[in-house]
Amino acid sequence: MFRIEILYCVERLEQLLNDPETLSKHVRAMARPNALEGVGSAEAPRGTLFHHYKIDEQGLIRWANLIIATGQNNLAMNRSVLQVVQRYVQGEKLTHGMLNRVEAVIRAYDPCLSCSTHAVGQMALKVQLLSPEGSVLDEVKRS
Numbered sequence: 517m518f519r520i521e522i523l524y525c526v527e528r529l530e531q532l533l534n535d536p537e538t539l540s541k542h543v544r545a546m547a548r549p550n551a552l553e554g555v556g557s558a559e560a561p562r563g564t565l566f567h568h569y570k571i572d573e574q575g576l577i578r579w580a581n582l583i584i585a586t587g588q589n590n591l592a593m594n595r596s597v598l599q600v601v602q603r604y605v606q607g608e609k610l611t612h613g614m615l616n617r618v619e620a621v622i623r624a625y626d627p628c629l630s631c632s633t634h635a636v637g638q639m640a641l642k643v644q645l646l647s648p649e650g651s652v653l654d655e656v657k658r659s
Contacts, residue, residue: 549575563588589625596621610645610656618643 532538555568563585570579600621604614619639642657 547575549573560585562586593621593625596624605645608645608653610643610654612656612658615641615643615656615658 537543549571552572553568553570555566557564557566559565565585566581566583568581569577572578597618600614600617604611604617619641622639640659642655644652645654647653
């Protein structure tokens with residue numbers, strides 16, 4: 517069934533590509549830069565997105581600055597993880613219960629769709645407890 521649909525699409529595509537009207541000025545719009553710099557913002561489910569672009573005369577992007585929700589939420593997310601650690605880490609031992617709490621914090625801030633859509637308790641995580649010198653005292657992970 518799908519093969520017939522794919523064959524039809526390929527044949528129709530060939531017809532459109534061979535039709536001179538496809539590339540006529542009435543069908544095909546030629547985009548040209550009307551400004552060499554642009555800034556935009558948009559509300560998204562995870563937070564506000566800010567985009568700032570600079571292009572050259574050919575329309576090629578030469579510079580871009582993106583401020584995305586993960587960057588805006590990073591400080592709050594880090595503070596929440598710190599609160600979990602202060603409450604659930606006793607001495608030099610890490611527990612899987614603490615790992616579950618860290619996962620809940622990460623999901624609360626929804627840093628990205630790939631992190632927020634894992635089944636609860638199945639997000640790949642690795643937490644290391646480091647000494648002041650940087651050596652690993654304990655580690656708990658979930659693949």
